Amino acid sequence: MRLPVLKELSAIDQTPVTSTAPPPLARLARMLDAWLLVLLLGVYALAAFLPTMGILIRKQVVFGNPLPVVLLSAMLLSAGIGIEAREVRHAIGSWWQVLIGCVLLVAAPWLVVSILGLGSSFFPPGILAGLALVALMPSAASSVAWTQLSRGNVAVNVALILLSTLATPLLLGLFWDGGESNFGEAGLPIISVGVWIIPSILLGVLIRYLAGEARIAAIRPMLKVGSATILLLLNYINASVALPEFVGNFQPGILFVLTLTVLVTCGSVFAVTYLATSWLKTPAPQARALWFGIGMKNTGMALVLAAIWLEDSPLALVTIISYTFTQHLLSAAIHQRTLPADAMPKQD
Template sequence: MASIDSSPREVQVGVAAWAHWLHRYFLGALLATYLLSGLLPGPGSVIREFAVTFPGGHQERASMLLLAVLLFCAAAVIQWSQINDLLERPWVVVVGLLTAWLGPALVVLAFGPLLPWLDMHDATAGMMVGFAVVAAMPVANSSAGWTQNAGGNVALSLALIVLSILLSPVATPNVLKLMGWALSPDDVERIEKIVTQFSGSKFILWVILPSLAGAAAAWLAGQRRIARAKPWFRLITLVTILVLNYANASLAIAQIWTGERPMVILIAAVMATAVSLVGIVLATLQARLFGLSRPTWIALAFGLSMKHTGLALVLAGSFLQDQPRVILVVLLTTLAQHIAAGVIDLYVQRSRK
């Protein structure tokens, strides 16, 4: 923090200007990132597979480190009054958690009877498995970065992330059972074991610790220094989101261009978009029914429309390697929910004007 606080004013102004410019045109930058991933996917694949070795020999992919950066930046600029609001109205978190799982599950249940009409049984079977896995996932870590960047209730966003991952060993298998035709009992049991492992040491390391570190940095630096550093946090958050999307999109584009049928891609894209749209609609209904503030709606809109597709990829890669369309569905959902997040961010910017 000392280096940020003591940097020349010209640098501070420059960083603030770049952060403002990138935020203003972020949706366009996001779409350009996807275009770049199709034209030049190589560096994205390198980012996805690059592993950092920690003392003791433990390795972790760079993507997890980037997610930790998003959580750190979000926690560092949190407004403590927002935590008081959550303590006074904990039901906002409870309702948000319920709809975060039930909303996408309803999308899967609605599309299930419709897909056989398309007479594409060989394609739709794998797609339904993929969307069942996505629907059962907790809230995406990256939603905190979007919330922080849009001026939303960061405390609520972090609460949705932490609690949904903490509850995922119980919630994920039960949501999958709700969509029972999609997966066998053996697959559900495997998911439960993997999610339980994720919610143990990895949960503590990559969710709790970055959030606590950001909050501690904010407390040690003080309100004035954090206010001066906000443009840095904003710029770092925006760039990190673009890098993560470039890495994920590089894998998705490579799979789409391997000869998948256009109709399969179209159906998967429609379902992926529906998952995000249902989350936005449910967030808006909650905000209007309960008279919630705009920052709270922003946090709910991002949280309910973004699923932890990184964990979904881990699960799919562990026991569904023989169904490549499951991976395709997860990757398309990742792209769709970040485009939806970009649209939400653009709407928030214009509504302020």
């Protein structure tokens, strides 16, 4: 039986589809939305027991960069195409909320990780490095779905995603020192990743402007299917590096510490965001957008970077994988508890 929240996810996009986008593709896009967590579980199982293909794909180089980085840029290009001009204009009116969100997006998780770092000897190597990398990541594109479901202000959420993604190369350059290891060569990958991140988003925005809203609406299902496919492929490629060793050398104690640490970190970020929006008396729609926009991190990007910089620390990648599921599960719980009565799905 499908969870109620999965049924709601499948109904997010009710935009009419023109004849250029065949109904089967639109149905596939909705199915991917509804079953994304289940598909991710399947991808991780495949990576754990059949990692050969993922490792082979990961070794490919395109345009002088690792294939996962190029795939990430394609996903960001799609995200840029999905940014609507009217949402950007609406977000300008809430600029101070977006700026506060950008600060909390990094400060809240970084503070939690720093506090945990005081007892670093207690944690198995790799966990804190993975969490530190997650802390510097931008807001997740999937947070828009939860914002829509909870009747939040999508414009604020989209602006938060855009600004935080553009700021990511700068944040990595300022704060990332390789986590628990010494990465003297880290500057080069950061510059390389930055070269892909910013132009990809801006190119997507330009394509949307030149193509027009009608054409973009027609291909929206195709964009969603493409983004979901890239997301699943990236997770398979990067998980193929970490999960086989973790499963082959399974230690319940490490799994317990990892799960508890990720839950505390992710839960604390949601809690800090809730307290901040309550203290600032932020209107409900904007507050919901900030809850999900700040609480959910782009762990897909974190996995790509961890596979490059933390290849010798598989537990860091497993930590990021765990964070992916934790943030979605917490978002589902928050959505169910805070959903306004008029947003509840009507029964036929």
